[in-house]
Amino acid sequence: MASQDITPVGKDSAKVSLLNDPKVRGYIFQAVAVLAIAGLGYWIVDNTIANLQRARLATGFGFLDGRSGFDISSSPFLAYSSDSTYLKALMVGFLNTLTVAFAGIITATILGFVIGIGRLSHNWLIRKLCTVYVEVFRNIPPLLVIFFWYLGVLSVLPQARQSITLPFNMYLNNRGFFFPAPVFGDGAWLAGVGLIAGIVGALLVRRWAHKRQMATGQQFPVGLTALALIVGFPLLALVIKGFPLSFDYPVLGAFNLRGGSQIGPEFMSLFLALSFYTAAFIAEIVRAGIRGVGKGQSEASHALGLRAGPTTRLVVVPQAMRIIIPPLTSQYLNLTKNSSLAVAIGYPDLVAVGGTILNQTGRSIEVVAIFMIVYLSLSVLTSLFMNWFNAKMALVER
Amino acid sequence: MGTNLKGQIVMKNLVLKGALAASAFVLLANAASAATLDDVKKKGFLQCGVNTGLPGFASPNDKGEWSGFDVDYCRAVAAAVFGDATKVKFTPLSAKDRLPALQSGEIDVLIRNTTWTLSRDTQGFDFTGVNYYDGQGFMINSKKLSGINSALQLSGASVCVQAGTTTELNLADYFKANKMEYNPVVFEKVEEVNAAYDSGRCDAYTTDQSGLYAYRLALTAPDDHIVLPEIISKEPLGPVVRQGDPQWADIIRWTHYAMLTAEELGITQANVDEVKNGDNPEIKRVLGQEANTKLGTDLGLTNDWVVNIIKAVGNYGEVFEKNLGSGSPLKIARGINAQWSKGGLQYAMPIR
Numbered sequence: 059m060a061s062q063d064i065t066p067v068g069k070d071s072a073k074v075s076l077l078n079d080p081k082v083r084g085y086i087f088q089a090v091a092v093l094a095i096a097g098l099g100y101w102i103v104d105n106t107i108a109n110l111q112r113a114r115l116a117t118g119f120g121f122l123d124g125r126s127g128f129d130i131s132s133s134p135f136l137a138y139s140s141d142s143t144y145l146k147a148l149m150v151g152f153l154n155t156l157t158v159a160f161a162g163i164i165t166a167t168i169l170g171f172v173i174g175i176g177r178l179s180h181n182w183l184i185r186k187l188c189t190v191y192v193e194v195f196r197n198i199p200p201l202l203v204i205f206f207w208y209l210g211v212l213s214v215l216p217q218a219r220q221s222i223t224l225p226f227n228m229y230l231n232n233r234g235f236f237f238p239a240p241v242f243g244d245g246a247w248l249a250g251v252g253l254i255a256g257i258v259g260a261l262l263v264r265r266w267a268h269k270r271q272m273a274t275g276q277q278f279p280v281g282l283t284a285l286a287l288i289v290g291f292p293l294l295a296l297v298i299k300g301f302p303l304s305f306d307y308p309v310l311g312a313f314n315l316r317g318g319s320q321i322g323p324e325f326m327s328l329f330l331a332l333s334f335y336t337a338a339f340i341a342e343i344v345r346a347g348i349r350g351v352g353k354g355q356s357e358a359s360h361a362l363g364l365r366a367g368p369t370t371r372l373v374v375v376p377q378a379m380r381i382i383i384p385p386l387t388s389q390y391l392n393l394t395k396n397s398s399l400a401v402a403i404g405y406p407d408l409v410a411v412g413g414t415i416l417n418q419t420g421r422s423i424e425v426v427a428i429f430m431i432v433y434l435s436l437s438v439l440t441s442l443f444m445n446w447f448n449a450k451m452a453l454v455e456r
Numbered sequence: 457m458g459t460n461l462k463g464q465i466v467m468k469n470l471v472l473k474g475a476l477a478a479s480a481f482v483l484l485a486n487a488a489s490a491a492t493l494d495d496v497k498k499k500g501f502l503q504c505g506v507n508t509g510l511p512g513f514a515s516p517n518d519k520g521e522w523s524g525f526d527v528d529y530c531r532a533v534a535a536a537v538f539g540d541a542t543k544v545k546f547t548p549l550s551a552k553d554r555l556p557a558l559q560s561g562e563i564d565v566l567i568r569n570t571t572w573t574l575s576r577d578t579q580g581f582d583f584t585g586v587n588y589y590d591g592q593g594f595m596i597n598s599k600k601l602s603g604i605n606s607a608l609q610l611s612g613a614s615v616c617v618q619a620g621t622t623t624e625l626n627l628a629d630y631f632k633a634n635k636m637e638y639n640p641v642v643f644e645k646v647e648e649v650n651a652a653y654d655s656g657r658c659d660a661y662t663t664d665q666s667g668l669y670a671y672r673l674a675l676t677a678p679d680d681h682i683v684l685p686e687i688i689s690k691e692p693l694g695p696v697v698r699q700g701d702p703q704w705a706d707i708i709r710w711t712h713y714a715m716l717t718a719e720e721l722g723i724t725q726a727n728v729d730e731v732k733n734g735d736n737p738e739i740k741r742v743l744g745q746e747a748n749t750k751l752g753t754d755l756g757l758t759n760d761w762v763v764n765i766i767k768a769v770g771n772y773g774e775v776f777e778k779n780l781g782s783g784s785p786l787k788i789a790r791g792i793n794a795q796w797s798k799g800g801l802q803y804a805m806p807i808r
Binding site: 141232233402414 | 600601609611612613614620624627628629631632638639641642643644648651652655657
């Protein structure tokens with residue numbers, strides 16, 4: 059009887075709670091939201107297709123197999139001509155984006171760390187100079203920094219005939235930076251083998267020295283030894299093979315310097331602008347990271363007898379890295395995305411080449427979709443790498 | 457969220473219906489304007505589409521007064537229709553917007569250095585003739601590159617060009633066909649191309665030859681630069697009208713022929729009133745002074761339409777020299793735009 063009395067009450071409460079149960083209501087609202095978003099997506103796609111059909115515009119990615127018909131000024135990694143396909147043109151643009159982003163990230167990181175640490179220097183002049191640098195570059199739009207380098211610095215360099223001559227047959231003029239290109243003869247492969255052997259040797263020495271220091275406390279000059287190994291082995295290999303290495307020197311042709319290797323002013327200005335601009339932000343991140351490490355850490359380190367250099371290198375920076383890496387990742391992503399400003403100075407990056415293709419084929423939806431997919435993938439890959447690095451640098455609790 | 461979306465869809469539907477209604481209205485308007493001449497006469501002025509600013513062809517001065525080769529053609533049409541060259545209004549149009557503006561009826565005629573191509577001719581437009589034969593050329597700094605007088609000597613040069621144009625494609629084809637190397641320096645905007653060429657970033661600049669002459673004026677030292685003789689593509693420029701109005705197309709076409717014929721017969725802005733009453737039967741016929749002539753009225757105009765055109769703007773040669781040739785800063789030679797009898801391509805059909 060008692061149980062019968064209780065059951066209807068239970069049923070009643072279940073009936074009421076089906077509408078008022080926060081869990082069920084939550085599901086209902088989520089389902090409505092999902093349906094709404096799916097409906098919006100369907101409507102957008104349907105509307106686009108209908109409009110394309112009405113305008114009799116072809117769709118699909120088949121156009122990528124067509125002959126491009128235009129030339130690209132800078133294609134260091136792929137053999138490209140006007141007979142290549144649109145797909146290959148896009149690849150060239152993509153590789154150019156990657157090149158400038160990769161070079162920019164490395165330079166910006168080095169520069170940013172130096173300036174960030176410089177802002178905490180005890181030297182008044184260094185500290186102020188670094189502050190001025192950060193405030194100047196952080197407060198200028200990146201496009202202006204690019205124009206500053208392209209129009210203000212590189213385009214006022216002399217003409218080809220009055221090139222600035224640098225040591226080792228290197229030249230600088232308003233067409234770019236020219237330097238001798240190494241030409242490898244027979245047997246030069248041994249130098250490559252030597253280089254790999256040198257790197258492996260250096261890594262082994264480092265491990266051994268670390269072990270020895272842990273065991274005996276004695277230090278070993280790892281840096282110098284590694285340098286000697288990495289430079290020495292390939293040199294030795296070249297000497298054995300009778301120096302099968304020559305250089306292709308740039309010489310003055312009818313219009314410009316010919317031969318050798320060349321870096322165009324478009325790449326240089328974009329690379330310098332992105333590096334200098336992003337370095338200002340990285341400097342602030344580094345400064346914040348170092349400030350975030352407790353003062354007691356360096357005081358304890360000093361008390362143990364470590365000098366200022368090792369204290370920064372071994373105690374402060376490794377702890378600061380945990381604070382630095384997450385915002386550093388966004389700066390890397392920003393630099394990669396800012397590289398699309400290349401279009402303003404004519405550097406053939408993905409957006410510049412894609413824009414030309416869009417203009418010629420009229421396939422705006424496809425080309426913009428490619429842009430989105432490429433930049434999204436680049437960002438996701440950078441994030442994944444930095445997350446892995448972050449996990450590696452995280453404080454290991456013992 | 458759900459209601460919002462619904463509201464949005466309803467809104468979109470409204471917008472869509474509105475757009476449909478608007479386009480139907482435009483279509484109706486188009487259908488009604490099949491007789492453009494009547495519409496123009498009713499309106500009281502000619503609406504002429506021109507370039508936003510290409511010195512020599514169409515550019516406004518600081519008072520907003522338009523001048524140029526294409527602008528004078530607009531005035532000539534107004535003079536032919538109204539006997540008054542001031543009854544014209546100009547609509548500056550970008551390369552992208554020019555044909556839609558004509559299609560939608562926003563302008564009555566497009567005279568904006570537009571290249572006559574098959575695809576344009578079949579997309580609902582009619583070209584009424586070629587008032588300027590152009591072609592892609594190269595410009596170099598003759599002071600710096602003093603030994604160069606032909607585009608075939610440009611192997612190894614850096615060439616400034618605008619991105620996404622047929623110019624860029626013609627350039628690639630030309631150098632490939634002649635087995636020459638070059639380094640393209642490509643910018644999106646024409647201002648950037650000009651700046652890069654002026655700063656010496658490139659050895660050569662390529663675009664339509666008339667454009668080269670016009671942009672040369674804006675360089676720091678215009679006299680140091682020469683346009684090379686080679687023309688690597690055909691760019692016949694001419695007035696465009698909507699397809700399906702033969703009378704209106706005839707008026708634009710014969711305005712051009714009237715200016716050419718006047719030049720051939722030596723009729724100028726200065727002497728038109730004088731020779732009108734002379735005794736040359738050909739001149740009298742062209743100027744509508746023949747007894748019982750119906751040449752002008754058959755066209756839908758008055759019989760003194762040619763007199764009005766020449767009085768207003770002058771003959772073809774005068775318009776050319778004033779805007780593009782010796783009377784202008786551009787100093788473009790007549791070249792292939794000379795009369796057929798002088799080795800050029802300009803050939804007027806007989807007015808009789």
